[in-house]
Amino acid sequence: MRHLRLGPVFVSLLTIFTASVYANQPPPQFIQFEPSATMGALYMPDPDKFPNPHVATLAMHRDSNFMSHISTQEMPKRGIVALGMNPRCQNNEALCTPWEHNSLDVKQGVELLRSLPGIDTVILIGHSGGGPTMAFYQAIAENGNQLCQAPERLTKCPDYIRDLPPADGVIFWDAHLGNGINAVRSLNPAVINDEEILNQGAAPRLNPRLDPFNPENGYNGANTSYSDEFIESYLEAQSARMNKLIDIALDRREQVEAGTYSSKGDAAFIIPMADISRLMRIDRSIDHSTVNPHKLIKNNGSIEDCCKVESVRPFDIDPDGSEEFWEGTRMLSLKSFLSVRAIRSKNSMTDIDYCSSNNSTLCMVQFISVPVLVSAMTGHYFVRNSELIYDFTASKDKDFIAVEGATHGGNPCTACMPEGDAYDGRYDNAVKNDFDYLSQWINERF
Amino acid sequence: MKFQLIKLILVLVNLLLFVNLKADTPPPEFIQFSPSAAMGALYRPDPDVYPSPHIATLNMHRTANRLSHISMRNMAQRGFLILGMNPVCHNNEALCTPWENNALVVKQGIEYLRTIPGITKVILLGGSGGGPTMSFYQAVAENGVAFCQQTQKLTKCSDQLADLPAADGVVFRDAHLGNGANALRSLNPAVINDEEIMNDNAPPRFDPRLDPFNPDNGYNPDGVSDYSDDFKETYFRAQSERMNRLIDIAEGRLQQIQSGTYKYPDDDAFVIPNGDGSRLMRLDLNIDHSTLKPRKFLKNDGTIEDCCIVSSVRPVSLTPQSNQRFWSGTRMLTLRSFLSTRAIRSTHAMTEINYCSSNNSTVCNVQKISVPVLITAMGGHYFLRNSEIFYEAAASKDKDFIVLEGAVHGITPCEACVPGGYDGRYDNSVKNYYDYVAKWINERF
Numbered sequence: 001m002r003h004l005r006l007g008p009v010f011v012s013l014l015t016i017f018t019a020s021v022y023a024n025q026p027p028p029q030f031i032q033f034e035p036s037a038t039m040g041a042l043y044m045p046d047p048d049k050f051p052n053p054h055v056a057t058l059a060m061h062r063d064s065n066f067m068s069h070i071s072t073q074e075m076p077k078r079g080i081v082a083l084g085m086n087p088r089c090q091n092n093e094a095l096c097t098p099w100e101h102n103s104l105d106v107k108q109g110v111e112l113l114r115s116l117p118g119i120d121t122v123i124l125i126g127h128s129g130g131g132p133t134m135a136f137y138q139a140i141a142e143n144g145n146q147l148c149q150a151p152e153r154l155t156k157c158p159d160y161i162r163d164l165p166p167a168d169g170v171i172f173w174d175a176h177l178g179n180g181i182n183a184v185r186s187l188n189p190a191v192i193n194d195e196e197i198l199n200q201g202a203a204p205r206l207n208p209r210l211d212p213f214n215p216e217n218g219y220n221g222a223n224t225s226y227s228d229e230f231i232e233s234y235l236e237a238q239s240a241r242m243n244k245l246i247d248i249a250l251d252r253r254e255q256v257e258a259g260t261y262s263s264k265g266d267a268a269f270i271i272p273m274a275d276i277s278r279l280m281r282i283d284r285s286i287d288h289s290t291v292n293p294h295k296l297i298k299n300n301g302s303i304e305d306c307c308k309v310e311s312v313r314p315f316d317i318d319p320d321g322s323e324e325f326w327e328g329t330r331m332l333s334l335k336s337f338l339s340v341r342a343i344r345s346k347n348s349m350t351d352i353d354y355c356s357s358n359n360s361t362l363c364m365v366q367f368i369s370v371p372v373l374v375s376a377m378t379g380h381y382f383v384r385n386s387e388l389i390y391d392f393t394a395s396k397d398k399d400f401i402a403v404e405g406a407t408h409g410g411n412p413c414t415a416c417m418p419e420g421d422a423y424d425g426r427y428d429n430a431v432k433n434d435f436d437y438l439s440q441w442i443n444e445r446f
Numbered sequence: 447m448k449f450q451l452i453k454l455i456l457v458l459v460n461l462l463l464f465v466n467l468k469a470d471t472p473p474p475e476f477i478q479f480s481p482s483a484a485m486g487a488l489y490r491p492d493p494d495v496y497p498s499p500h501i502a503t504l505n506m507h508r509t510a511n512r513l514s515h516i517s518m519r520n521m522a523q524r525g526f527l528i529l530g531m532n533p534v535c536h537n538n539e540a541l542c543t544p545w546e547n548n549a550l551v552v553k554q555g556i557e558y559l560r561t562i563p564g565i566t567k568v569i570l571l572g573g574s575g576g577g578p579t580m581s582f583y584q585a586v587a588e589n590g591v592a593f594c595q596q597t598q599k600l601t602k603c604s605d606q607l608a609d610l611p612a613a614d615g616v617v618f619r620d621a622h623l624g625n626g627a628n629a630l631r632s633l634n635p636a637v638i639n640d641e642e643i644m645n646d647n648a649p650p651r652f653d654p655r656l657d658p659f660n661p662d663n664g665y666n667p668d669g670v671s672d673y674s675d676d677f678k679e680t681y682f683r684a685q686s687e688r689m690n691r692l693i694d695i696a697e698g699r700l701q702q703i704q705s706g707t708y709k710y711p712d713d714d715a716f717v718i719p720n721g722d723g724s725r726l727m728r729l730d731l732n733i734d735h736s737t738l739k740p741r742k743f744l745k746n747d748g749t750i751e752d753c754c755i756v757s758s759v760r761p762v763s764l765t766p767q768s769n770q771r772f773w774s775g776t777r778m779l780t781l782r783s784f785l786s787t788r789a790i791r792s793t794h795a796m797t798e799i800n801y802c803s804s805n806n807s808t809v810c811n812v813q814k815i816s817v818p819v820l821i822t823a824m825g826g827h828y829f830l831r832n833s834e835i836f837y838e839a840a841a842s843k844d845k846d847f848i849v850l851e852g853a854v855h856g857i858t859p860c861e862a863c864v865p866g867g868y869d870g871r872y873d874n875s876v877k878n879y880y881d882y883v884a885k886w887i888n889e890r891f
Contacts, residue, residue, distance in 0.1 A: 027476075028475065028476040029473045029474065029475065029476065030474040030476040030487035030513055030514070032513065032514035037511055037537050039511070039513060039514075041476035065482045065483055067476060067478070067485060068476075068478040089537075090536075091483050091536055091537045091538045091541065092540075092541075094538075094778065198647070199647060201645055201646050201647040203709035204709070262649030262650065262719070263770070263775070264767070264770045264771040264772060264775075265771045265772045266772040267772055268715070268717045268772075270715045270717070272709075320711070323710065323711065324710060324711055324712050325711075325712050325713040325714050325780070326712055326713055329710075329715070331540065331715055331778070333773075333778075
């Protein structure tokens, strides 16, 4: 008898739950912002299921297309309005001159969302390079532009980046520490002739003792395990190369500003072998896990809160990529390099001057007071990055969660399997679990 | 009584016209294509006014954003569906590797539009750099990939471009001859050391006798320049020589890549200083000042004059700074994007261009198109003669050419075209233009 009564209730609850999660969304609306390259797509929840949404999210990257970002698909299913935006340097990092201007695009998005009837709360979603984007925006919105004009910044923001309306919360979603930090960690430090390359167009010359793909240094494909000594030398050499590049760029920028350089306004700054050399992608013992115990959403939806969270990422680097133009080269200008891809350091992992760049999640989260959720994908290599963001965040209301077996894009990591094993569905619920947690975190607060 | 009836009919006609032009189009729908950078926005007519549209138009450029182009609202207001698309190298010409692959994005747009219930016709809109884009697409769709793999092409298209579905017509709006031809005519030919620049990162060195901004050569910093015939002839030949030199350097490097002897195995940066901002016709308005033959001219009052040679009313639009500044004067490309997008062979930048040495060539491509084409030129810009050239080259039996009075490249009224202050003389340019385009389409499809 009890079963007969509970059965329909269970079915009804299941129906309601399923209907909520899989409600039909209206088609996304294209939104044109200023300037022309700045644009967005607005996704509304099904009005039959969610007639009065009051929370909106805004996702934007630096140069990637976020107009069909996974959050724009998943948030409306859960009753939250989602705006995916692309900034003025979409599809072209060299046009980030400076990157700080992207905050003017975020501003337009926040203002648009606040103008929608019923919307009283706007949450920023900083995914990957959206992390520094949204941290910068919120920090300047809360503290004013003196923060981005501090003397130690390699690029200072212009005065017209002011009066940014703050958001009500920020979700860092597998964000990284900043594009400059990514750049220093991705540099191939074996290159020894950057002056020749940039001044005379020479081909790169390499110090084999710093070549990450040299077996004598410990390289062994997916089974690579470098010595502590090599790792230390490598990370310090990455910093030394980055500092050298910064010095060259600063000197040229001075000449440009003095009118003594060969081109006016800016100049090309093209760095070979500047990517595909991030040691943690080769030796997965580096940044393998969080330092402290943290919450982990398991595939079955339960949350484990006892232990350090480990990354299950695969070996994902092609040794040839570093030498290829499109994979390994950064095609920038002086201004975009100094604004987006430059940061001062002495050791690319442990001794970084985080506030030498505005493009620095770790610098900026120290100035954010609104609620922050940091979410890390364990099928990628930003788990420890996320923990650092969480640790540095000043907000009193902050939370950290890792999603078991999700890729950087949030989907199940089918490559995250023990060597030789085929994917067995063990991470199939990653997307649902993640966005259920995100929407619950939002709904509990706003 | 009869007069009142006529008056009533006129009022009703006006009302209908007003309703049509002021129709409320639904919000544009964002469409994600593949790969991620390829995207579109679909604008539909007001369903209350146009319940059953059967014609869709598709607008795409090479790098510029077409998702909110002026044609979107204007075509939708006249009863057409319109899809604005951005291709893979949107906002970044260096990513056109090769440019020919943008055709795969146009293809997705056409296939998408043909799936929309009721749509039976798809018309391509090629504005400016959309001209070579759409002419290339249609020519390959009608003739197959053999056309874009001919031996003389600097870049040959891939076999992936087989089986493109053809469109039903093409409207060219102030299109140009091609991005290679534009690049050729915009090069500063005074640069004499491209090998040094490309090989050793040297700064450019100049021959002052070829400097377009040198008053000794005819440059007037305060107004319209008047170059001598001798200077122009030397200049245009020097532009071709510089372009050919750049092509030789790029091809040499690409051959090294193919033989495995280059420093990179796939591509390389190809940054050309003083590669833009030196188009002589922007300084000396006598160059390409008018059509060669009498052409139809759509005047501001909506009438069409069809008697005379049509002159451009464009203003001077170039300063030395635009050539010297990095972001306006430099082409930041790669070997592959340069050879595919910005390279063309010639011996004279104006009169002796090997149009079919590049796939990015409206003049070459329109010779292989059979569907109806409408070619429109803006009277306030410098592509008037360009449009006439590819009108003459177009193979379509059904082809039309019209010049819009006093419109800028983007169709709006050219206020700077009126010395002494704009007086409203071109205010109807947008309405006149889209009324004409809509009529041309509706008469045929």
